[in-house]
């Protein structure tokens with residue numbers, strides 16, 4: 153089975169605090185991987201290492217390798233801007249720009265040099281379709297993104313990420329600010345996106361991990377305690393700590 157993300161012996165320190173400990177993980181292309189575990193165990197930290205979002209944090213130290221498509225993204229000669237184009241990110245709070253729906257989606261392509269109107273129109277439509285939002289917004293693309301509901305804003309943020317044609321999508325608790333119906337829509341969307349993208353999703357919601365993901369990693373105190381097929385991890389965990397967590401004994 154091929155691997156798109158290969159994390160080897162990754163250790164991360166915030167100053168003296170050892171936040172990720174000897175993490176090894178291989179992620180398959182076009183799969184959905186869920187990160188679960190109690191608050192503060194390192195899920196978001198690991199997610200952010202995958203597109204070097206942690207780079208700017210003062211006092212951070214990273215050891216080990218994150219190989220993406222065979223390149224260690226912590227190599228000094230890696231172009232971080234290009235890396236972030238290939239690895240999109242969606243955050244917990246929908247964070248559209250104070251711009252029109254159209255301009256939100258066209259933002260990334262424009263930055264990467266696309267200015268032809270027809271090309272942009274096509275990309276905007278394709279991305280909004282990809283994010284299952286096109287039908288709801290096609291007649292008012294020039295209206296402010298702030299007029300959309302929270303769930304629609306989150307799908308707009310997904311469209312914005314798709315517009316630069318990434319291979320990997322990182323999602324940090326993308327539904328935690330949404331109502332149940334919007335949550336379900338995003339979950340359905342994530343499963344559709346798997347056809348074309350590799351997805352890594354941090355979630356506090358174990359049912360969500362069980363519903364959407366192919367593989368699940370259970371984190372505890374900066375360690376990946378168990379990483380397995382989701383069905384196996386939830387039905388037959390190997391580690392007692394995983395079992396305690398998924399049966400609600402702590403966390």
Ligand SMILES: Nc1ncnc2c1ncn2[C@@H]1O[C@H](COP(=O)(O)OP(=O)(O)OP(=O)(O)O)[C@@H](O)[C@H]1O
Pocket residue numbers: 166169171189190191192193194195196197198209356
């Ligand atoms: N910028 C930072 N500086 C110092 N410590 C940090 C920083 N970011 C995170 N931490 C610490 O690293 C640990 C892991 O945090 P992280 O946000 O990765 O956890 P998490 O599992 O995603 O938690 P949650 O589920 O609450 O979002 C926590 O103890 C946190 O306080």
